[in-house]
Amino acid sequence: MELELQRGQFYGRVSRSREVAAVTLTETRYASGSKLPQHSHERAYFCFVLQGRFAEVYGNKSRACQPATLIFHPSGEAHWDHFQTEVHCLNIQPDSHFEHQALRLAQPADFHGGALAHLATKLYREFREMDEVSALAIEGLTLEIIAEATRSFKRETGTTRTWLKRAQELLHAHFAERLTLSYVAATVGVHPTHLAREFHKHHNLTIGEYVRQLRIEFACHELSSSVKPISEIALAAGFFDQSHFARTFKLLTGLSPSAYRKTFKTR
DSSP states (O other), rough: OEEEOOOOOOOOOOEEEEEEEEEEEEEEEEOOHHHHHHHHEESOEEEEEEEEOOEEEEEEOOOOOOOOEEEEOOOOEEEEEESSOEEEEEEEEEOOHHHHHHHSOOOEEEEEEEEHHHHHHOOOOOOOOOTHHHHHHHHHHHHHHHHHHHHHHHHHHHHOOHHHHHHHHHHHHHHTTTOOOOHHHHHTTSSSHHHHHHHHHHHEEEHHHHHHHHHHHHHHHHHHHOOOOOOHHHHHTTTTHHHHHHHHHHHHHHHHHHHHHHHHHHO
């Protein structure tokens, strides 16, 4: 029998929970090998994976969840989970004040890395370090997450030109290399100006910003899942040196590489 959990209720061990502004934030942990029964939630919420990996089944679909994955669960969506490792999550559940905004998504969605992971990481830092302005910051970040998730979902479900998809695939495959706009445009067969304009329109990022995010996503994964030296990760991600990497990493995540590793390292 499917169980519906009320606002603020989550399976797992709750290590911290706060109601901030119009948002309920709940930090949960799950033991390796554990399974959750099929259940749903009274209110829509986002789940941000901080550590570990698990499989989630919803309807006749499934998703693989890992660090930097942000999952949107609509109200009443039935799902169940199997945790392959110890898992650590932050659940972001808007109250009635925000819920109508989140419901614009209307259906389940998951996002991997990118702007949403950076926003959720900043929200988690505010949640952990609460000071006199954190409530304001959390409210703003929650709205940004809802807006960006809605845009990302529309981009992913919309029609994308074949050459634009090829350009995106090229960037994902070679993000650590010294790519030029002219090279990418020539490879996919369009003019550089047209590529730059359409790419920005579709992703709301320039190609340079997109590549920088890919590099930081790679670095986040390496920092949380390996013991490689930070200098080695910086070079593998495509940065000139560790100093350049550290400045860019903190600009996009709000944390230094060493602080990120300490916070998100998978045990």
